Amino acid sequence: MSRRSLLRAFGAGAAGTTLAGCGVPAAYVEPGDRAGRDSSATDHTLHFANWPLYIDTDDEDESKRPTLDAFSQRTGISVTYTEEINDNDEFFGKISPALMNHQETGRDLIVISDWMAARFVRLGWVQEMDRAKQPNVAKYLDPLLRSPAFDEGRLHSVPWQSGITGIAYNRKKLGREIRSTGDLWADDLRGRVTLLSGLDESFALLMQGNGVDITRWTADDFHEICEQTQKRVRSKHIRRFTGNDYIKDLATGDVLACQAYSGDVIQLQADNPDIEFVVPEEGAELWAESLMIPNLARHKRNAERLVDHYYDPEVAAELAAWVNYVCPVPAARDVLASSKDEETAALAEDPLIFPDDAMRKRLAIARDITSEERMDFAKKWNSIVGL
Numbered sequence: 501m502s503r504r505s506l507l508r509a510f511g512a513g514a515a516g517t518t519l520a521g522c523g524v525p526a527a528y529v530e531p532g533d534r535a536g537r538d539s540s541a542t543d544h545t546l547h548f549a550n551w552p553l554y555i556d557t558d559d560e561d562e563s564k565r566p567t568l569d570a571f572s573q574r575t576g577i578s579v580t581y582t583e584e585i586n587d588n589d590e591f592f593g594k595i596s597p598a599l600m601n602h603q604e605t606g607r608d609l610i611v612i613s614d615w616m617a618a619r620f621v622r623l624g625w626v627q628e629m630d631r632a633k634q635p636n637v638a639k640y641l642d643p644l645l646r647s648p649a650f651d652e653g654r655l656h657s658v659p660w661q662s663g664i665t666g667i668a669y670n671r672k673k674l675g676r677e678i679r680s681t682g683d684l685w686a687d688d689l690r691g692r693v694t695l696l697s698g699l700d701e702s703f704a705l706l707m708q709g710n711g712v713d714i715t716r717w718t719a720d721d722f723h724e725i726c727e728q729t730q731k732r733v734r735s736k737h738i739r740r741f742t743g744n745d746y747i748k749d750l751a752t753g754d755v756l757a758c759q760a761y762s763g764d765v766i767q768l769q770a771d772n773p774d775i776e777f778v779v780p781e782e783g784a785e786l787w788a789e790s791l792m793i794p795n796l797a798r799h800k801r802n803a804e805r806l807v808d809h810y811y812d813p814e815v816a817a818e819l820a821a822w823v824n825y826v827c828p829v830p831a832a833r834d835v836l837a838s839s840k841d842e843e844t845a846a847l848a849e850d851p852l853i854f855p856d857d858a859m860r861k862r863l864a865i866a867r868d869i870t871s872e873e874r875m876d877f878a879k880k881w882n883s884i885v886g887l
Contacts (some may be wrong), residue, residue: 526771541801546608548608550584555567585660592619606798612792613662614790618651640829648788696775702759708864723880741885766853781862819851833848
């Protein structure tokens, strides 16, 4: 089961949209008010909140997490690990009251999707990390992920895992290749195509199909894809909009092509080798879910050490072999390639875990939707999708 199959982040949750969209003055935290008293030197603990199924576990004892246990053994830092993040907006609603009221969240490290991380950065709800104390991050972080628009220089965030939003299709049943986003609109796919329902998950790939540079897209670009999508809904070319239930539709053959996440397709291919994933010729969106340290965290230094632990190529390789998402540490590829286990070594050649040079040239991180844009854009998109 994929961790991402639990993702239901539609980008229009009431808590996140209302607060960020209205620009509530009391919500913003000034830089000087973000740091708390760090007890790391005397209190060797850490509270890490993550998504379910998003870390390696021992084959014989799922309560054990080898990479996390190795950190504790090496540093003496005990980690309380909770799988409490099931939805970006839901988690936002859970911890936003504390953050906007300058209170501790009880968590030292969290993992959220970059479009939500952008809100946290804008609101001043997360602290800068000390890169001088994170040599692995400084050395090994993938250059493609180093400076997203929402967090220049990655001062407040570090990718936990990354992924690609592209196109999945059943080549055998379709009987031809798909190479571009425009191929989705061919007559033989009428009624057999699905798109993702979430605004933040869907818009970038569609814009790229129009030749838009998604690092600097405009409101006009957004309205154009809305008009195009609405026409395709009316003509019944688009079968429906989905969350991660596209996985079932594609597996059963109810749809032949769909907007999809790279991590899901790796798992689909294990059961059906006819399923292929495409980074369109015009490009695809590279995204990440990132580690962040909330304001007033009591164990900031411990959290920084854990982040850097996961950027050791040996550790990153072990995690990548288990979660099968795009690894944010390219140096981990050589570690996997040297494995004596054939199945593990083969992962080093999987472009959906380590994109090759040709694929990397077609990947881009989209400019995030600003707080001023979000409410109107979400309303328009959701009216098309039917949310």
